[in-house]
Amino acid sequence: MIDFITCCDYAGTFAFAISGIRLASAKQFDWFGAYVVGFVTAVGGGTVRDILLNSTPFWMLQPSYLIVSGLALLFVIIFRKYVIRLNNTFFIFDAIGLGLFVIVGIVKTLDFGFPVWVAIVMGTITGSFGGMMRDILINEEPLIFRKDIYALACVFGGIAYSICLKLSLPPAVSQSISAVSVFAVRILAVKYHISVPVLKGEE
Amino acid sequence: MIDFITCCDYAGTFAFAISGIRLASAKQFDWFGAYVVGFVTAVGGGTVRDILLNSTPFWMLQPSYLIVSGLALLFVIIFRKYVIRLNNTFFIFDAIGLGLFVIVGIVKTLDFGFPVWVAIVMGTITGSFGGMMRDILINEEPLIFRKDIYALACVFGGIAYSICLKLSLPPAVSQSISAVSVFAVRILAVKYHISVPVLKGEE
């Protein structure tokens, strides 16, 4: 019964956890600390969303997210020397996860009866706050606000979804278009080094 | 129908967002990152309060806070070179916002049936946690715990409110006295460089 959506969810969780574990290991965290950072990276965005929606955090309802994060830790420990060569693969997984996480955030928020603009914010939080919490834990400035288009790709996906809604497209089509647009914006931004202008400080 | 309270609320939100955006721009955040930091600075304290009270975060009920934060970003981008000359104006707006945020936090907490001491804590959280979250996001030690009297001004306002309550003053009078005392303590502390003693480290 593991369908396509679930596969994308696990792939995204795995890739998000890997990014947390790798950055924690660069900071000499121990295995358990790295696991916590990986887990927070993977589930942090959805947890903030669920707290704001006053819903039970999704990862408390089934142990799979804890387990997938544990597998990510094992993977980094065992394949440490080869992990760096898989950068492109992780990047693709990460972008797939991002697209999916945004949709999950949007759909859940609309189900709770909030308007579309709240859903766009919640989709963006679901996709980007895990990475933000990772950077806070390892005591770095959040990368997602400084490099390439990351959080903004989530906003694009949300706007795409709201346009699909106005056109009365069926839910599955709207969700696919929106997820693919997050994925595409993210991939294109990194490939062509497109980034948001930096706010220049005052002289 | 935009009354005096709403004006103060928008002025405070604008000033809080400006402070976040300016500090983020000093750290080379991109426009979107600066917007997120500005928004978190403006609504972070009230959001923590609403989560602790188990209430829907106030900014999810109307889009005005997102919009005012967007206007603050536009303002900083357009008037970048002149912003620094407006420091005193922003400081006044910030102090007005602080006074109002504290009252909103106190009144909402009492409405939820909590005792006065919880309301004082919630007023302080409403006023000061946005700035604390801003400093965490830009990876600095929280300034509000180290410079001038900021968070403590919120506590003074809360104590003023509880005294007014004991004297059975009408709500509007209690709220005005409390907001003005936060404002006055904050202005006087900065004007006369009054600060809380620093805890000396162990030799």
Place this chain on the structure above:
Amino acid sequence: MIDFITCCDYAGTFAFAISGIRLASAKQFDWFGAYVVGFVTAVGGGTVRDILLNSTPFWMLQPSYLIVSGLALLFVIIFRKYVIRLNNTFFIFDAIGLGLFVIVGIVKTLDFGFPVWVAIVMGTITGSFGGMMRDILINEEPLIFRKDIYALACVFGGIAYSICLKLSLPPAVSQSISAVSVFAVRILAVKYHISVPVLKGEE
């Protein structure tokens, strides 16, 4: 009516608050800032647990936690020069508090109807997230993920509890065994410098 459990709770709160206040004072925080860091260290883990469980944070139900944190601040201010000699005493208090906090987290989570694995996670969060939030506030990398066995001691205690549950031991016995195992793991880890392996970064 102050029983043994309550005494342990206050001792743990006091020791956790002291650790936050001392680290804040090393960073030149003012008295009020140090108090906030101490309070967050003491109640932060339980607050995150209560938010995730969608329950009113425990410290909002009685003022004793605010007061004990205030006494910890007074203690550090008055006995500043002697505090360093009490390191071993604080360490014992801290370990007692850790054991108790983990049990409180586990029991409360089971009372809310969650499965044992969620309770283990919540026990660990109750015991370790206060120290993590302390380190974020003073802008350091979380120590609990890098030095000795701290968060992992909470996991051990949780596993001990779940084994006791399977053996159908009475609640008081299970709780005592679990608290003592957290305490013992923590003490032994520090005494014999046992730590979790560090994840080596990629070459």
